[in-house]
Amino acid sequence: MGRFKNTKYLNAIQKGIMAWSSENPRHLPWKDNRDPYQIWVSEIILQQTRVEQGLPYYLKFMERYPTLLDLANSTEDELMKIWEGLGYYRRARHMHQSAQIIVQQYDAIFPQNYSDILQLKGVGSYTAAAIASFAFDLPYVVVDGNVIRLISRLFALVDPVDDPSVRKEIENLASMLLDKTDPAFFNQAIMDFGAIQCKPVHPECNHCPLQEKCQAFQKDMVNLIPAKKEKKPRKTRFFYYLVPYKDEFFYIRKRSTTDIWSGLFEFYLIEFSEEVDWSKILPNVDLPIKRVHRQQNKYKQQLSHQIIQAEFLTVELIDDISILERDKYTRVKRKKIRNFAFPKVIDCFLKDKDVILNLH
DNA sequence: AAGACGGGGGT
DNA sequence: ACCCCAGTCTT
Missing domain, CATH: 3.90.79.10 (Nucleoside Triphosphate Pyrophosphohydrolase)
Known part of the structure; x- marks a missing residue:
């Protein structure tokens, strides 16, 4: 695998993803938006949640809480009512806490650097990278489910992607792939590519611009990757x-x-x-x-x-x-x-x- | 490192 | 019935 970690190869993949994105734009309410509050809300809602499922909640949320102060001044019970049916309710309670912390500690100004953003409750490495890049053009790559799937296929990583060491390797590869001159566009592009082109089942390999760069495709292993550890019965x-x-x-x-x-x-x-x-x-x-x-x-x-x-x-x-x-x-x-x-x-x-x- | 945390949609 | 989803936190 090491022989594929060269600049020329990575650069070709990076350009391929961004070119594909230019040809396949996706229009969503939180795109082309630099407001960290609105980006934060959309990213939290979309954690482990499909765009189609989260979209109506995002619209309802922004209507009720147009600004961070509106959220901070709300009650947790009212927020939970907005969140009702969306699941992972800890997300809402964390947002409420974080909004109040931002008001108190940052004078209601959303933190503008990666480590401060990462400190917020409910914000992990993915969400911090998303906010930092989309709102502030900071060079942090997003690694979500789409990116994990795309990279594990591109580099034919056959080991379980939920293993921490494999996860680490994926994050390294993603960082090398990132276009630091336009992290916001690149991050949007790589997620869109994973979601639309490199889908979990029936990916569009037959007309994929990265077909000849994709090790999984070359080895006919696309349907075996990403591998996951066995789950325990419920x-x-x-x-x-x-x-x-x-x-x-x-x-x-x-x-x-x-x-x-x-x-x-x-x-x-x-x-x-x-x-x-x-x-x-x-x-x-x-x-x-x-x-x-x-x-x-x-x-x-x-x-x-x-x-x-x-x-x-x-x-x-x-x-x-x-x-x-x-x-x-x-x-x-x-x-x-x-x-x-x-x-x-x-x-x-x-x-x-x-x-x-x-x-x- | 493993488990817990929701709910909806696709196969 | 099982997998996946713009993940994060706790133990």
Whole structure:
């Protein structure tokens, strides 16, 4: 592989990527934009998220928080409502914290050098490089999923790309490829190239400008690269939600920071590691239940590391709600329930429930 | 070095 | 059912 790490070869690849990009421009709201705040927002939203999925959230976000000060002055709960359904909710909480740090420590001026940007919560090497290059023309190369795939194929790296040593090698190669005279254009180009030309499945090798430079193509190994380590099987968790209400109020609670969906709200949760019948659960529930609704709702959700099977049972309470207050549950008007951010399974439940209870 | 963290879309 | 996605943080 070493013989391909020469200037002439790397230069040809660099020029090929940039020429391709000139011929295949991509138009997105955050492109041709030098505002570090807007770039930051778009990059955080797009972490592990497809452009098509993130775009509507970006538009909604910028409408509600046009400036960094708007974000810093918001509440975390309102921000979570904007983020609802997008996943990886830690991103939103980190953004909120970072916005307030920028206001306090940088006088609301977005930091303008790589190491300061990298210090921000939720900003790693990829996002720092993206902001530094797009907003400030600083020569830091972006290494995202697209770049990892493209480089591992170009240089026929057969070892797992999620191995730290391989990852390091990819970052070295990417740095050598970077056009330091125009890092913003190059970074955009290499990501676009990976996303559109060097796709994960069915890459456009038959009309690829880098075909003869691509070691994977030359060795007929494109479909074997990038290699990944084996993944562990997902565990299934069984969530049994009681949906307590009394008069016009629901009782909900914010989830802790040590589990999935932290910062989102939920109802009264009893969790098991296996399927359980409600008849076994209800007698042991510590709630002053007056009446149990007949309607039961079941949902299944696949997450990246676990599978959630959730069941919902609505219950009417009698007067004594001290148990709920002790456990940090708060009451909210039933018609205001949609002002709070919920995980997808609860969102699905509420959508079905709307029909039944005619909420809103 | 490995695990955790969401949800949607493609095959 | 499995893979991937404009990754980052924690242990």
